[in-house]
Amino acid sequence: MPSISDVIKSYQPDTNAYEELYKHFHSHPELSFQEKETAAAIVKHLQNLNAYEVHPNIGGYGVAAVLKNGPGITILLRADIDGLPVEEKSGVAYASKARMKDFEGVEKPTMHACGHDVHITSLLAAAETLAKAKEQWSGTLILCFQPAEERGAGAKAMVEDGLYDKVPEPDVVVGGHVTPLRAGVIGTKHGLMASSADSFELHIEGRQAHASTPHVGIDPIVQAASTILRLQTIVAREVDPSDFAVITVSAIHAGDKENIIPQEADLKLNVRAGVPETRERLLDSMKRIIDSEATASGSSFKPELTHFTTYPFLYNDSTVASKLEKTFAAHFGSSYNANIPRFSASEDFGILATSINKPSCFFLYGGLDTEVYDQAEKEGKLKELPGNHSPYFVPQIGSVWTGFEAYVVSALTFLDKEENVART
Structure with a gap:
């Protein structure tokens, strides 16, 4: 059997197409529980892959997709999709000029200031790769595009709206987040992951x-x-x-x-x-x-x-984290940190697992330009770099591919064909 890295290399989709897709999502953000057009673009993309059973409008504009591919474990991969009421000041050519009314009815400038545009694009790219690589794995894959993470309500809304009546209950749940770390860096940890x-x-x-x-x-x-x-x-x-x-x-x-x-x-x-x-x-x-x-x-x-x-505490399950440590280390090499600093922000991701008493793991990865980051580190100015929720936080496009690889590695860690077929 080819290694996970070999599978990624053999089935990686067109980078230019997904980088343009990332720019589209970045320049068209939508606030929590208003992600109508974002969800529509996700659904269209998944349907064009002709491999997934797609379920839109769960808990608002949440989207779930299922690919059943023989016996084995069921894994859910999650990406959040909402933006923030932040006026973008990054100056990039694809900067957001969007405005929306928030939940109080006040019109606000709107931006993907937390990097959810990276998450969406990464998971869609992983969806294409895993569909094309069906011969290399066995089990059931669920993709979850969750609304309203920024209000701490989207995961709960999807569960309460019957997410697990529409898709199989996963055996394991995995998600990730881009952060103001050096681009290319990625990590997991055991235990408490977010406050x-x-x-x-x-x-x-x-x-x-x-x-x-x-x-x-x-x-x-x-x-x-x-x-x-x-x-x-x-x-x-x-x-x-x-x-x-x-x-x-x-x-x-x-x-x-x-x-x-x-x-x-x-x-x-x-x-x-x-x-x-x-x-x-x-x-x-x-x-x-x-x-x-x-x-x-x-x-x-x-x-x-x-x-x-x-937002509840988010804990990484030790068994799941231990399995991912091996495959992440093998694929990412020295860029992988098995004890990455805890996410100081908070997440509702864990509800997708705790609501059905299943284990989960959350990974973090960097999105800042390597030269800019290294220079700031050298000068002792890391705290001056833009982070999540800053009007200047625009992750490097290359971080899309770090997220993409992490999703695929996570899926293939648990959808190992030889292991899952042997169980039957």
Whole structure:
């Protein structure tokens, strides 16, 4: 039997076509649960391969495709497909100029600032290769193009909309993400791969007054400012420095005129943790501080804290990770890291596996220009490089092929023909 690397080399699709497809997806992003045209392009591409049973419109605009190819394991490969309300400033020729209304009905510039355009293209290229290489593997392949990852809701929506009534339940689930690492670098790890994330809206009610008479009002801006600063002491003074925790106040809206103390202030918060115990501590302390700052402000109004998004912890199964370590190391060589740093962001990918009590593994790979990355590393300026959610984050086109190879290697690791046929 040919090696996995030999299969990839023999059946790799036309690079120019997929690089143009990547540019198309990059310049035509769509926000969470609005990925209509993105999904339509995915469905059309899969149908043109004439190999897959395609299921559109799952959990919104989610797409699943199935290729049954004899006895063996069933593996699901996942790519997320939504963009972000970010105005692109990269300057590339195929930069996004798109605008869409977000879930609050406000029109925003829209960009694939997280690299999901890379994920889509990589998985479609893998779909073509694996269809053409059917003689080299055995088992069942499921492709999952998931909507609304950026709202932490797409995986759950697909499961609740009957994903596993439409496609077979997988034995193993694999996904990946492009990151601001050096292009070509790829890695996995055992155990915790991505943190939890909880998002909140905080409404602080004050008492409106003229700026010249602050004593008759209750200033929600001062209360908000005190709350924001005090929240930062949770990580600084209540969390073990060796642990991982972040509390971010990412938006504040209050007031309209310079001589009016406003009636209210609205904030948005994001809380991340590396272990469940720390998450609970962060959430409890946050609520304590928010209420206490209202009391300290002399306000009789209790702040309203609304929890609107939750990302679960993402854990890589050790058995799955161990199998991938062998094939990733064999294929990627020195570019592979078996203990890649944990993803500091969060993912809802794991729900596709945990909802049916199946194991999963998530890999990470780099997307930044090698020369730019190496120079920044030499100068100690890595933190200045654009990362996920930056208006300047446009992964190198070559990262499409790293993702493509990782998907194919993952599939062939578990769809080994000799092993699966021998089981029957």
